[in-house]
Amino acid sequence: MSFIDLSAQSEKTIFDGFFAKFIHTDQITIAYVRIEEGKFLPPHSHPQEQITTVISGELEMTVGDETQVLKEGQVGVIPSNVVHSGKALTPCYVIDVFNPVREDFKKL
Numbered sequence: 001m002s003f004i005d006l007s008a009q010s011e012k013t014i015f016d017g018f019f020a021k022f023i024h025t026d027q028i029t030i031a032y033v034r035i036e037e038g039k040f041l042p043p044h045s046h047p048q049e050q051i052t053t054v055i056s057g058e059l060e061m062t063v064g065d066e067t068q069v070l071k072e073g074q075v076g077v078i079p080s081n082v083v084h085s086g087k088a089l090t091p092c093y094v095i096d097v098f099n100p101v102r103e104d105f106k107k108l
Contacts, residue, residue: 027101034092049099
C-alpha cells in the first residue's frame, strides 16, 4: 500500500458532525477529518498520542486544562491518555495523526 486515492474512499462518521477518511499503517493512523460548524467533540482520552493539524477553519481545542483556538496551519499536540475536546467554530478540515494505530477506527 504505497499510494492511496483518498477521493475513492467514503467518509466514515466518527461522531455527530465529524466525518473522516482513514489511512492505517502498522504504526500510525491518519484521519482526514471534516467537521461541521458548531459541532462539539466531548472530553475524552485514549492511549494514542495525537497530533491535530488544522488545514482550514477554526477549531477550539482543549488539551488538559489549556484551551486555544487553532486556525489554518496551527497544530495541537495531545499526549497519551490526556483528556481533550474540540469544537468547530467554523466548518473545519483537519488532519489527525495517531500513534499507535487506532484499532477502533479500523472497525468503522
